[in-house]
Ligand SMILES: Nc1ncnc2c1ncn2[C@@H]1O[C@H](COP(=O)(O)OP(=O)(O)OP(=O)(O)O)[C@@H](O)[C@H]1O
């Protein structure tokens with residue numbers, strides 16, 4: 001990692017040894033020599049200190065880092081390749097598993113004790129709608145199938161997993177999500193909220209995470225690593241496909257396929273652009289009054305190349321979209337699973 005890129009601000013403090021990454025003092029440790037160990041993007045990383053720092057400064061400096069998009073993208077590209085090629089990475093220590101029960105896709109992800117991606121499997125499904133399970137038996141069957149696929153690849157039995165729910169999910173719905181995982185013979189170690197999962201992959205503690213999924217778009221504002229505001233709006237990729245279906249006078253399924261065909265993106269995007277503009281205006285309304293200088297866009301429906309340009313123009317703040325935005329939350333769930 002090139003420190004010049006990631007260190008935004010060096011602040012000399014009077015305090016005792018204290019190194020903070022993105023404002024999280026507890027995650028940096030073992031300051032020694034010219035580097036320190038930190039958890040960055042959920043992974044143990046050795047951060048090299050710049051030449052201007054000497055040993056005496058280490059104990060006094062507060063190091064504030066901005067997101068290192070390159071290493072986030074390397075991480076997520078690696079995970080995407082594992083899913084695509086149906087293979088596993090070598091790993092270290094205990095494995096951690098995440099189950100993402102999405103509207104459009106169910107994804108199981110596995111990371112090792114350092115947070116490195118080990119394996120991933122995905123299945124398209126229509127068993128869940130916007131955080132509500134509409135086909136319980138179907139959901140369990142898919143999770144079971146994905147679990148046994150992973151077990152075959154890894155040669156071990158998976159017994160524990162974390163899962164996530166959209167922010168604001170309460171009571172029975174939360175229980176139903178964990179019941180799906182338990183019915184597939186895994187103990188649920190954690191139920192986290194989706195923006196927290198995404199934030200841990202991105203390595204952020206502040207800003208807004210906008211998750212543009214199939215049925216809904218979730219808007220979450222984080223401050224010091226805590227979700228302080230959330231909203232879920234009924235717009236997303238399904239809305240885009242409906243607009244395409246109407247425009248081309250084709251069935252919904254055909255519109256879905258057309259929407260995802262990268263070779264036709266230039267032709268398709270102008271048709272769905274008004275939907276993206278409307279999404280942006282909704283997001284703008286929600287962040288209004290909050291001190292947000294960066295929006296991180298995740299979720300499958302943000303895959304279009306020009307998506308962030310439209311958001312940027314409408315909202316006027318910095319927009320960051322990582323590689324494979326639809327895999328950020330699934331990977332983050334595994335990273336948040338207890339060891
Ligand atoms: N390459 C692509 N280009 C455009 N849209 C895509 C692409 N891949 C997936 N999508 C769309 O992304 C949506 C699914 O995104 P994602 O997997 O993040 O949602 P989900 O988590 O299943 O749903 P939700 O968050 O609403 O519960 C679908 O509408 C799908 O059509």
Ligand SMILES: [Mg+2]
Pocket residue numbers: 102103211213214299329
């Ligand atoms: Mg989702």
